[in-house]
Amino acid sequence: MKNSILYCLAAASLALSFFFEYAPDSPNTAGRTYSAATASLLPDFSGDNGDDTHPATTRDSLAYGYYSQTLGLKLDYNEDQNLLRTVTDWIGTPYRYGSNSKKGTDCSGFVTRVFKEVYGITLQRSSRSMFEKVKRVGKDEMQSGDLVFFRRGPGQPIYHVGIYLQDGKFAHSATNGGVMISSLNQPYYHRNFYAAGRVETN
Known part of the structure; x- marks a missing residue:
């Protein structure tokens, strides 16, 4: 029974030592015997790292990470968050x-x-x-927010439109799945891609 209690105390002590580290007294630590070591276990979301913009940066990083995962994009973390958020919604x-x-x-x-x-x-x-109102842009000049148009062959009317995001990916509402992200490199969209256009805001 004594051994069991000792083993339990030893295990508890070992577990506590994982969360706390001994900090010897110094002019700056006098009166404090232990310091929490949780910072080494969890990411720092406190924003207290000497950078006044860190809290906003952390929020932005989390948001971009979420959009990147949801939309399947490799983001540079400087894209239009409003567009990414709206498309994600x-x-x-x-x-x-x-x-x-x-x-x-x-x-x-x-x-x-x-x-x-x-x-x-x-x-x-x-x-x-929409196509009649946009400014045509080359496929290699497309920017986030440009429109992409599709038709089923020469002389055929435009039948589909989407919003270009980046890296060949665009957002659209497809008959076979609703609002989704697709790639212009997919055979179907590569074959039927017709043109890209930019909506002029002025």
Whole structure:
């Protein structure tokens, strides 16, 4: 019985030593025998590292990390958070032709809602009408927020639109899955990609 108590005390002592380290007295530590060592076990979210901007930086880092994981993007942590947040909020919304709500949306409905929420811009309701209003940009010049348009072959009308994000990825509402992130390198979208356009804010 005595041995059991001693073993328990030894185990408790070992566990406590994991969380606390002995700090010998010095002019700066007089009167304090132990200092917590939790900082070595957990990330520092306190913001107390001599950098006044650290709390905001930490929040931004967490946000970018979340967007990166949710959208499948490799972010530089300087992208438009408002666009990333809004697109993230719409991910998983089901496809519904002629609608533009979180209960269901088609491709142009999704694009118009995002542009209204992020940029305060009211776009035309159809992908073809949008294409007539944008400034054409080359595929190698696309920037985050540009629109990408698709058609099923030469001479065919535009039938689909999405919002370019980066690294060949774009957000759109697809008939076979609703709002999602896809790649322009996927065979279907690579084959049907027609053009990119930039909405002029002036």
